[in-house]
Amino acid sequence: MKQILGLFEIFRLRQQIKNFLVIVPFLFSLNLWYSNNELGQYLLIFSSVVGGVLIFSLASWAVYLLNDVIDADMDLIHESKKNRPIARGTVSKNYALVMSLFLIIGVPILAFFLSTGFCVCIAIYLLMNIFYSLLLKQIVIIDVITVALGFVIRALSGVFILRDSGVEVLSNLQVSPWFYLCTGFAALFIVLMKRHGELEGSEQTFVTRPTLRMYSSNLLLSLINISCSATIITYSLYTVSGKFGWEVNVPSDNSMIITVPLVIIGIFRYMYLCFEEKKGESPEKIITSDIFLIIVILIWLITSIFILLLR
Template sequence: MYTKTILLITSMRPTQWPKNIVVFTAFFFSINEGWNFTDSSDVFIKFIQVVIVFLFFCFLSGALYILNDIKDVDFDRNHPLKRFRPIADKQISKNLGIIFSSSIILLLVCISYVMNRDLAYCLLVYSIITLLYSFTLKKIVILDVFIIAVGFVIRVIAGAIILGVPISIWLYLCTGLGALILAFSKRRVELILGGDQSLEYRSVFKYYSLRMIDYFIWLVSASLVLSYSIYSYSASNLPDNRFMLITIPLAIFGIFRFLFLLRNGKVKVQPEDIFFRDKILLLTIVIWVTTSISILYLYRG
């Protein structure tokens, strides 16, 4: 029983859970108007609420990973790395995986419904589009990447819902564009590593080429820079003194640094890992976050 539990948790891919940290977006960017600093318990309660949503998405995405592995089990058994996954390696039966993951999804939706009805809708929509992606949409060129980006935006929306704070539409757009860059980067790395055998792992690769993916990445990156610049200047929840414009050079440098690492083969199959492996990029992110929070706190309304 203990072994099966460990294998089920492994199948939920906990190494992918840090992606769900985007649910904290609304928490940090609402400092200027959503936090009540006269009541320390208010900030703590908001933080706990977002942590709960973060955990919800960790377990939900994990359960959906299991269903995806069940769907792709035949392909995974021919993959040099994925064939070692518990379901592909027949360490866990398909029936056990279906029962376990379905129970988690149902439980999370029910609990979230009690907490906040709109939050439950977010979890439900996220589950539906992820399942559609696993069974059909990942075979449709470009749409496969857009669905991944939508999943990140839903996480941000969920974080805003549980806090009851509005955030700028430009911040949602920045989230989606950032996710598109990561998704296209993942496709790029997979295409390079897979070579002529790429089609055996993803049928959609017959429509992609490195030149096309590079073009998309540069186009989306330019759109992200523009969107973040507009957000920093025009978002209604930011300080009126426009000091958030100071963070634009940091954001641009971070994006360019990522693109540099991508072109030089430093970005791996999980592109987001580079944020922790590259010291310069990590330092840039830390400075950007610290600067943004400081501006929002010091010049809050």
């Protein structure tokens, strides 16, 4: 029983918030499917997207299990990570490894029934993270880029799920390439802020994350500034990409550009919390606990959906 409870602890519920990125394409295509006024269609699309989030959560669980097995000995040295179920001995390495392998095999199969494109995304995500756990996390720069790519795959997964949802109006859904670039740079910004927080934190972190020694504070600050600027630029270009003549689901009247200040405020608030309040090590805690940031995100989301519905 303790092992089963330990497995669910490794699920890391709070960190699963990142998988809600799968829903973003669903929300930003609201104007396409909402207008048909068919309850059955709404339920079909919503159930497909929720299924995608759940399947991606299982994929993340498989990665966490594998990573914790590999890092168990190093986690024992860390002040907080030593309390992880595998490190403290609640869950055996063999038990966790078997569960991880079961999920790695089973999750793509579940994804296939939802969407073939989604299945490919899940397979790439799992393969990439297996390599990350075994090798890539030990290579400076490549480690943070790999983590950021995982967020892009989540966004792309949401698009494939919508295209294969069985709803005709979404079968040829076109998404601006600036959306994927913005997602990647925003994820990279968050990952780099986390590395900076770890660098400024406990010395024990250097043991559990050896590549951290290869980063200096100056290097991370430079990379943070680049990724922050790139996030704002690519999001701004995303909001006006309908004006380029592309067949993308963005208003051609540039009305989405009014959401840019909200994105900038959100980024600046996040930077404040990381630099001044030293919370950068736990992005999921920042996003789920800071009331100011939550309000900004909600206003951005509501404003964006309202603009799309009036399109």
